[in-house]
Amino acid sequence: MRRGWAGRLAGAIFVSSACVFLILPTLIVVPMSFTSAEQLIFPPVGFSLRWYVNYATTNAWRLATLNSVLTATGSMVLATVLGTLAALAISRGRLPFRGGITTLFLFPMIVPSIVTAVAIYNTFAKLHLTDSVAGMILAHTILGLPFVVINVLAVLQKMDWRIVDAARSCGATPTRALFLVTLPAIMPGVLAGAVFAFVTSFDEVVVALFLSGTSAMTLPVQMWNGIRFEINPTVAAVSVILIVFATAVFAAITTLRRGTP
Amino acid sequence: MATPASWMSSRAIALLALPAMLFLAVLFFYPLGTLIAYSFSGSGPAANYQKILANPVYLQILQRTFTISVATTLICALIGYPLARQIVAASPRGRAILLAIILVPFWTNLLVRSYGWMIILNPKGAINQALLALGVIDAPLALVYNTTGVLIGMVQIMLPYMIFPIVAVMSRIDARLVIAARSLGASPLASFIFVYLPMTLPGLMAGALLVFTISLGFFVIPAILGGPRDLMLAQLIEFNINNTLNWGFAGALSTVLLVATVGVYLVAQRWFGLGSIWGAIAR
């Protein structure tokens, strides 16, 4: 659709303002991470890399980063697999009370995370799942499931099932049809859900706080501990590192996936 | 229309949900049920619930929580939908850049972000100083420690949740349908309202669902950026869990929130025909 230059200009202004809005508080944090003061203050004082050095050299921070990456990846995979299958079942299977079951899958999102944390702690403790990465992965899978289900369901609405029927009538087995036809068709929804599941886990602090112990600390928990008394600038440095890293990964993936929307 | 050969019996497909359901049943619903059951303990089975009804403050807080969540959802929809449209219409490179920018807030720790907003929005902060210097305003605007601050903070956090599902659905739309509508004589506005928008509705609904639900449970942003009138339910629940150890009451508050939320879903389903969300069969 062609729009006049006024329409395009308005559109550009809108998009740029929205982008600025989205990254503004993060931008503020960047200069603060270079402060030489012991506290996170604005405007920042001096210039120093000590908080970056602190992050890189402190064992606790490194372990927390590793734990976070493992937990987020693990729960993303588990949530995406379970959630996609569930969405397929809801959309195409003959489930009784379909609306009710879908709502049940949304519960982990509806229930405030502090309530989830308190509720599951006892069960996890009895199963020896506290203070372990495995337990953290399972807990975050609970939290990530609704995101996958919602996103995959949304895309399943637009799915033209005739292409699956066509594949089957060409002789494909159900499994091949699933992997070679259905999944690629719903991939945007699956990816959106996976991204949400990953980020939800990576940024999650309330449940992680309950389930963490001396060995299974995650990055947000470590950051939160550095914020309770006064805001330790290492927290700001970590945020900057995460952004740079994530952007780099994103750029790498996009260049590799040239051609796919 | 003749029923095509199903590629797998519907019963078998239904079983695909089983792993997820078992997983949640054991690790989530059973523990949650225990906590809800606990909310019925105390000086009487309904003691905690009577407390909620007896004190108008709690209902006020519940109502405010819903209001703020609805407002956040609407604002996110108004900003997020056009933004999603731009993303899908952009070149692959532009799209990647925009998506990266949208993901950037995700990588910033929530507390750090809230602190950033506190600094930007306060009467002596960057925005007010800029506006004062430009002569646009005479006195600093109250942008923080009130509902405005809460909304600004929450919209910034929720926008990605709105944008992604919409983008996912939009990217699967056959653009030729819109072109066809135009070539049949429909105006741009009409073809948008009657052809494009309905096709993207599942994405919009999914985004709205996500934003609304997550907003209900938020307490960090209202605590840091809000004023006394912006006390949200999750803050109260957190207070009862972490300060007074009144878990029975916290359980009761959570149950009320749960029931109210599910109630809203049912109402919305009836009014806005959200059957598409629950996976109505396409044929």
Next chain:
Amino acid sequence: MATFNSRRRFCGQILAAAAGVAAPTFSARAQSKKIVYATWGGTWEKAIRGAWFDPFTKKTGIEVVAIGGNTYGKFKAMVDSGRVEWDVVEVNPDFQWIGQKDNLLEKLDFQVIDTSKIMDGQHLITPYSVPQVLWSRVRFYNTNAFKGDNHPKSWADVWDVKRFPGKRTFASKANSGTLEVALIADGVPMDKLYPLDVDRALKSLAKIKGDIIWGDTNAQLEQFMKDGQAVTGLVPDGRALAAVDNGAPIVIDYSQSMMTWSTMVIPRGAPNRDGAMQFLKYAMTPEAQAAVALAYTYGPVTPDAYKMIPMDRAKILSGGPQQNGKYFLADEKWWGENLATANDKLNAWRMA
């Protein structure tokens, strides 16, 4: 019980093994000579590591492992589940009753812990807890707003917005001293504050409601002090001192200040109960108290410690000479029992 998918557990174990983190085994920690200390963290943790943990380890050979996340919710969840990971926990004094009500605390062995050197004060020591350090909530005023001698000298002055215009800041949690100073401003003498007449306090607060800027976190209070958004108010002394250090134009006034303390407890079922008792015994010695007072701006709970603290340090600490006779001790027992109702009333009032 319900069927549990054994395949998932297997996968979980593989993952755990891959991460090199095994499911925790609770070997008798007493034999491994280690205690776990749950702390608020930050620079405070650094201070007590130097002042308490390292000397304690040198003296007894018991290692102290610090860990964060000492929230009451986690405390209760841990004790209820029967798998306690902490030995000593820092808490606020209201937990002396809140924790005991839910049967979460170990009874202290006062044959081991010598409490004779601790100062006199109502509810400082209970069968389940000892005080950790003293701190206070004090009045400050901004020297740019109030020049020379024309500054608020009492809480009644703070209530006089005509003579001393500007915003006042108070913490929004009910037990932050806000209600107490409102009563003092209304004419209640300091030794007759408790039990608090919450309604009277709220009526008093209503007189300056429009001039109050509430702090929901300590960081906010400090920000208000620093950038002058608030010209006077009630703040924790540690925050005020930090603001002064960072160049804020404020002066701290100890008159009519509220003194309180932080507490240490042992969770019921702690793995190394004996080691925990040893630690508390050490922390209650005047030497240990003096060490922490030199490392962080908190006051020692043992008055003898002041013999080891130089005067210019002593006069910025809680309980120091500058505060003599000018403070009241918070009644933490009243707060332990009435926090919920008082907080509800304050919230309702603030929202109206």
